[in-house]
Amino acid sequence: MKKINVIGLGNILFGDEGFGVEAVKRLEKECVGFPDTVQFIDGGTQGIYLLDYIESVDALLIYDAIIPSEFDRQVYIYRNDELPAFIHRKMSSHQMGLSELLSVARLHAKVPDDIVLIGVPPKNLELGSGISPVVEKLLREAVDKGKQILTAFLNG
Amino acid sequence: MAEKIVVDPIPRIEGHLRIEAKLDENNVIEDAFSSGTMWRGIEIILKGRDPRDAWAFAERICGVCTTVHALASVRCVEDALGIEVPLNARIIRNLMNATQQTQDHLVHFYHLHALDWVDVVSALKADPKEASRIAQSISPWPKSSPGYFKELQQKLVGFVESGQLGIFSNGYWGHSAYKLPPEVNLIAVAHYLEALDFQKEIVKIHTVFGGKNPHPNYLVGGMACAIDPNRNTAINIEVLSMVKKIIDETITFIEQVYIPDLIAIAGFYKGWLYGGGLGNYLCYGDFPENSIDDASSLLWPRGAILNKDLSTIHDVDPLDLNQVTEEVSHSWYTYSNGDDKGLHPWEGETNPKYTGPKPPFEFLDTDKKYSWLKTPRWKNNPMEVGPLARVLLAYAKGDAMIKDTVDMVLGRLNVGADALYSTLGRTAARGIECLQTAGFMKHFYEQLIDNVKAGDYRTANTELWDPSRWPKEAKGFGYTEAPRGALGHWIHIKDGKIEDYQIVVPSTWNASPRDASGAVGAYESALKGTPMADPEKPLEILRTVHSFDPCLACASHVFDMNGNEIIKVTIV
Numbered sequence: 213m214k215k216i217n218v219i220g221l222g223n224i225l226f227g228d229e230g231f232g233v234e235a236v237k238r239l240e241k242e243c244v245g246f247p248d249t250v251q252f253i254d255g256g257t258q259g260i261y262l263l264d265y266i267e268s269v270d271a272l273l274i275y276d277a278i279i280p281s282e283f284d285r286q287v288y289i290y291r292n293d294e295l296p297a298f299i300h301r302k303m304s305s306h307q308m309g310l311s312e313l314l315s316v317a318r319l320h321a322k323v324p325d326d327i328v329l330i331g332v333p334p335k336n337l338e339l340g341s342g343i344s345p346v347v348e349k350l351l352r353e354a355v356d357k358g359k360q361i362l363t364a365f366l367n368g
Numbered sequence: 369m370a371e372k373i374v375v376d377p378i379p380r381i382e383g384h385l386r387i388e389a390k391l392d393e394n395n396v397i398e399d400a401f402s403s404g405t406m407w408r409g410i411e412i413i414l415k416g417r418d419p420r421d422a423w424a425f426a427e428r429i430c431g432v433c434t435t436v437h438a439l440a441s442v443r444c445v446e447d448a449l450g451i452e453v454p455l456n457a458r459i460i461r462n463l464m465n466a467t468q469q470t471q472d473h474l475v476h477f478y479h480l481h482a483l484d485w486v487d488v489v490s491a492l493k494a495d496p497k498e499a500s501r502i503a504q505s506i507s508p509w510p511k512s513s514p515g516y517f518k519e520l521q522q523k524l525v526g527f528v529e530s531g532q533l534g535i536f537s538n539g540y541w542g543h544s545a546y547k548l549p550p551e552v553n554l555i556a557v558a559h560y561l562e563a564l565d566f567q568k569e570i571v572k573i574h575t576v577f578g579g580k581n582p583h584p585n586y587l588v589g590g591m592a593c594a595i596d597p598n599r600n601t602a603i604n605i606e607v608l609s610m611v612k613k614i615i616d617e618t619i620t621f622i623e624q625v626y627i628p629d630l631i632a633i634a635g636f637y638k639g640w641l642y643g644g645g646l647g648n649y650l651c652y653g654d655f656p657e658n659s660i661d662d663a664s665s666l667l668w669p670r671g672a673i674l675n676k677d678l679s680t681i682h683d684v685d686p687l688d689l690n691q692v693t694e695e696v697s698h699s700w701y702t703y704s705n706g707d708d709k710g711l712h713p714w715e716g717e718t719n720p721k722y723t724g725p726k727p728p729f730e731f732l733d734t735d736k737k738y739s740w741l742k743t744p745r746w747k748n749n750p751m752e753v754g755p756l757a758r759v760l761l762a763y764a765k766g767d768a769m770i771k772d773t774v775d776m777v778l779g780r781l782n783v784g785a786d787a788l789y790s791t792l793g794r795t796a797a798r799g800i801e802c803l804q805t806a807g808f809m810k811h812f813y814e815q816l817i818d819n820v821k822a823g824d825y826r827t828a829n830t831e832l833w834d835p836s837r838w839p840k841e842a843k844g845f846g847y848t849e850a851p852r853g854a855l856g857h858w859i860h861i862k863d864g865k866i867e868d869y870q871i872v873v874p875s876t877w878n879a880s881p882r883d884a885s886g887a888v889g890a891y892e893s894a895l896k897g898t899p900m901a902d903p904e905k906p907l908e909i910l911r912t913v914h915s916f917d918p919c920l921a922c923a924s925h926v927f928d929m930n931g932n933e934i935i936k937v938t939i940v
Contacts, residue, residue, distance in 0.1 A: 223428060224428055225410070225413060225425065225428050225429065253582075254580075254582075254583055255582065256428065256434070256582055256583055258434075258582040260475060260479065260564075260567075261567075261571060261581075261582050262582065263564065263568055264568035267568075316564060318527075319523065319527060319561065320561070320564075320565065339409045339412070339413060340409075340412070340413040
């Protein structure tokens, strides 16, 4: 059975920064009955400390409000080689972003076979404001797409 | 000739820090200004919330130290409400804290700081056989054959040739301030990668006791985990033996990799003893062996040292309104009764008001307000916090383990105790302390086993869980020694809600701007007098600032959409 991690990234204290964590929370609720080899992780902004969650699986699904805010308000999906340059954005622990984590995984020869990133452009990053109505609307689609991708991973 | 340089942001740290430095005609730093450039507002977010939930918000303010903020937070609520946690909870918290310290120090040394001393590109030129000989002469660590180093070097060459340096991008490779021979550089890079792999194991202890990671569960009144040696669904014998195995491996790694590397690298830099700084050190202490209120039971002691005088240890009382204060004379905040007067956190105010130049700008107006960090002082003194402060205090108090290890390291390097007051001294103190906290992990693990064997499975005290049993109003203080230094949370609870919450984090002490009297903060002081080989490549500034292990994310928050990968160095 394929080992799969679903990781939500971002800081829930800063409005739409919390999109990734919220999406994973909702997706987990809708995936009752999925095998134990699928894990749902609230990754927050833990950077380097997430390395094990990336290196230990066959497939990886990542949610993050990483898309530049001037992009159209829609759900973006990037796969493997399509992972965009803007994943260079730093998160934390310690300013290590997804791209550095993947570069370390490459050095360790432990890159997952499949990597999918689902993201939306954030609308509001104010402290303590929660998810904005615009992003809230996109969450439904982001969760549905994620479920389809997970199902395909499991059947693939 | 350079006169003023700006490094913004400082790379490989948590959060956003800007350093402005004035150089004299010989490129020696004459004066320095430290500015946290993003605003933090956790105090405002917590106002009006349930005090029992505060830890879950507090742990999100930082991408590194989730567990230390959670710990300080539950301790301050328990202090306010008079809740004593059960013995198991105290032990488990100590074990998780020691785990955090150990892992954090290890990651800091190899992944955030080593590259200030280690030239990755030089490692490509190393002779693997000679690297193997050196490695075997300093440590019994088994991964040290010529073949091991050769294979690693080939991997590294492939990595560099691919053009995707990733984690090794943005280094000042080839800088004249790098002093290690290629073989020692190769050993250090090998251990950089080994440590990256190994640190993943250590935090599994947090998953065991915190229920999950990276955001382990804490609980006001104790810990949320169930212990029962005979039940599959609780923390049982099987799980505990896995914890034991991780602890043993951790101790081996620190003893056989970290400490020998530290001594080997430091040996080539003992002529570079800059960066000492203030000479004032502050510790709240941590690792209680008794009630948290009993400061005499702390394995890491509480106290202050002034002017490097180790013969006098000053008592510290974080509840005394005249000891720990924060003023905002050089910070972008206002106080209702004047910005120059320090306020104790229980009287603290958080009214942000930016008065700096409109970005983009060249320089901050450092005569006026120039940082988003407040200015904490202890009895009006600027203080350094962190591993050097803790090691010096323990040394001054005659702690046998610390004294032996410090003397061993100084002896091996053939330098006097004065060498401790330096950038390198701070870096060495972190390693010495890491060896100590790995030992603490074992100590607390054994305590836990003994207590569980005696039949005590209790992990939480829920007597005062219900707010109807709380006083109408209460104030509390929660402390811990985070990896970076003294961390305090102060809470004011009213009618079951948070009326006020103030956090003074370690990096606010160390990165603080000047105070109203003009006295500089710890970074500012440490940078003075440092000669720079090449102001366009400010390696020496990074070295000293990194030695403090800055964590500005909780001192302030950064969100940079475009990922500021390139550090801007402005020279005028």
